[in-house]
Amino acid sequence: MDIHIASASAGEGPRAFRRSGTAAPSLLSVEPAILRRHAHLVRFSDVEADFTALIDAAIAAIVDGEPCDDDILGDYIHLASLVRAVSFREGKLLEQALERVSRANPDLLVLTQSIKLPLVKSALEAIAGNDWSQLDGITLDCESPAKGSYTPDMIVVHRTRHVATILDLKRSLASYGDTSRLEELKAKMMAAALVLPDWLYKQHKRVMVDTVGVAIVDGASRPSDHESGIWALSEIDDLIGIDGAAACMAELRLRFGYRVQQVLEGAARKVLRPLVSSHPSEITTLPVAPSVSARINLNAHGDWPEPVLADLPPGRLDEAEESQPQGRLPARVRVGFARRSLQS
Incomplete structure (x- = not known):
């Protein structure tokens, strides 16, 4: 069994995938011509109704609820609460949308519920003491003594090719740049990959895979690094084998962003309106520096x-x-x- 970081080099499992297009330039843009590279295709018109419903639900969840009073933020607490809610809801939206897009390939089995993978102690030790390439061909018993668990955002199984990919979707990897959190996440994902074949066979109706890849998907589509398991959302076509998936996800983010900005602008106006009306003479230009x-x-x-x-x-x-x-x-x-x- 092959276990590796999802890559785009030619010839092996996920390594056969290549890069794809960029984000749509506007809300009402014409869908670009798609060069067919995969057997399955999805267009935005195929998922537009479902995506609209997902966006509506996300926006409703963002504006729902009353934040607690905050001595520091004061009247701006509602605005800050909205921004925090956007960060969380965007991540969930990407998961739901990718699961919907994946339906275009009937060979894919997408798992999003009840996928708590055990972090087997021997797997953690193997990851800590060996290079990833040295663990190729090794699989471990998922019922061995474990030290905690890891829950990925989704597991995508290609049933005819017997390939599984553990996916962790992030709205942006910008906050991971100067911390060790990204390496810790990779270690958990790789340890989980060592037990995934046994876990799938025992927990999901004898599903069998002989290749496992791990991929962290950056929703902001910053430069990717496939050798380190980092994929841009704009390359999702090649990760799940569906042409047009990246264009659909880009349009989703664009429409969601437009709705979010409308909500934030309305909240900001509500906060600033009393300030401007009660102290109009104080709203002046800043003094010139000496x-x-x-x-x-x-x-x-x-x-x-x-x-x-x-x-x-x-x-x-x-x-x-x-x-x-x-x-x-x-x-x-x-x-x-x-x-x-x-x-x-």
Whole structure:
């Protein structure tokens, strides 16, 4: 059995997939011509009614509910609550839409419910102590002692090719850039992949696979890295083997974004309207910054900061130099951790 990160190189399981198109440019754009590369095809007109219903449900869930009072955000708490809800609902929307698009390929079995995969201890140890390529051909018993579990967003099984792909959809990977969370997620997905064939056979009516891939799908379609398991949403055609899937998902995000922005604009106007009506004279332009900027003087003794000479007009340089206080260099400079102001 082959177990690997879903890739796009030619010749093996998911590796036979290639890249696809980009997002639709506008809400009412004409569907672009699709170059057929796969046996199955989906057009937006095929899923438009279902997508509209999914978007309506997501928007209703976003605006539903009353946020709790917040001393920091004040009147803006409702706006902040909406933004947080958008982040969550977009991820769920992508999952639901991808499941709907996958129906265009009758050979696919898409699992989205009750897919808590055990993180078997021996699988975690194998991932931690070996390179991913060294684990090719290994599968483990899903009923072995486990250390927690991992629930992917979906598992896509190609029944005729006996290929399974564990998918984790993210609305954006931007927040994962400077953290270890992405590597931790990959480790869980790869450990789950080692038990997936046994789990599918025992839990889903003897479904048999001999190839397992893992893929993290970035909904924002930033540059992908298939060798590390990162796929852009714009490449989803090649991951599930359906032409037009990426174009449908792009149109979904575009329409959802338009509706979200309408909701946020309405909420923002409600917050700002009382402010503008009660204090119209205070809504003015910002004051012009002074020509002389200030700098922090680390050796200051409680007086005003000195002007930066480079920021003064040429005619005032001599005047500024003459006005500088003399003898300011301290005889001894104390350097260390910050102390409370009462300590000397």
